[in-house]
Amino acid sequence: MKSAVSVNRYQWVLLMLLVLCGLQNACADEYEPENTENWAVNSAWVKELPILEQEVVLVSLGLAVSTHVDTKLIPAVKSRRDMQWVLKVAGTSNAMLVPLATNSPQIRAFYESRSKVYLDAINGKIDADEFERVMAEITRKMEQYTARISKEQIDQVRRKYRARLLDTETALIAFSKLRVQ
Template sequence: MYAVQRNCMVLVFLLLALVPTAKGSDEPENSENWAVTSAWVKELPTLEQQIVLVSLGLGMSAHVDTKLIPAVKSKSDMQWVLKVAGTSNVMLSGLATRAVEVRAFFDDRSKVYLDVMNGRIDADVFEQEMAKINVRIEQATAHITPQEIAQVRSKYRVRLQDTETTLIAYAKLRVR
């Protein structure tokens, strides 16, 4: 009898260990909610918002290029990477409350990711479209001096790092 009760207790313990906590099993460990972590970006003046959003976009692109793409082993892996990249652009677009032109770039990038995922465009057209958008981003932000960029990145260094980390984590979670 004692062995049966003990086995039942072990089984209950194991089941409880597998049940997600109130926080949710899909949330990244040690990270805040995306809306909370990123809210500060929405309140920035236009110039600072442009710099921060482009910096976050560049950080996400670097993560995709250096971490995600090299790990691709199948077509479904590549689809997942494209979804993560597209999702991150949608998330960044939502932060562009004052930098309307930057929002349009993120929206355009999201659409191109969606088009390639759905087979409406091939890899060559994808690359061409992204290159066009990148040229438009460079032209629209050409008035920003390197000193202004350095100043804003320095001013918000910790927040930028935290927001970029959370952006990467939540973009991955949203496409699971």
């Protein structure tokens, strides 16, 4: 009888340790995805680009996420909660682009503004109409700013960094989803 109690105590202590470790990991995972350093490593090359190339790459990454949101995530929305998650993914991805804009304060400001608008929508500070209006204004300003970049320059940069751009695009989408789970 005594050994059964000892085993039960041992199992109970082991269970409590596992639960405490699990809670600690769950709290940490809530804020940072596993292997977060991979995003920093995967995206570091963007920070080193000359201004024109950096702007093309950042706008390309932003467009890739927007396309993914519009074609994959929004069509799958079935509830308000799903839509909140989509908004969080989109906002997070914009926020993740901000630190990459080391040579372009204008592009950095656009992504900061977009992140804030997503956050305001998530927190209910603005309605859908205001969200659309503000995002359209930010997009208009971004288009005006980048209008000086020719289609040939854009194509050249995208060709030059095709593989890296695709890898970073994939990582951006994946890590933005992980960060909001």
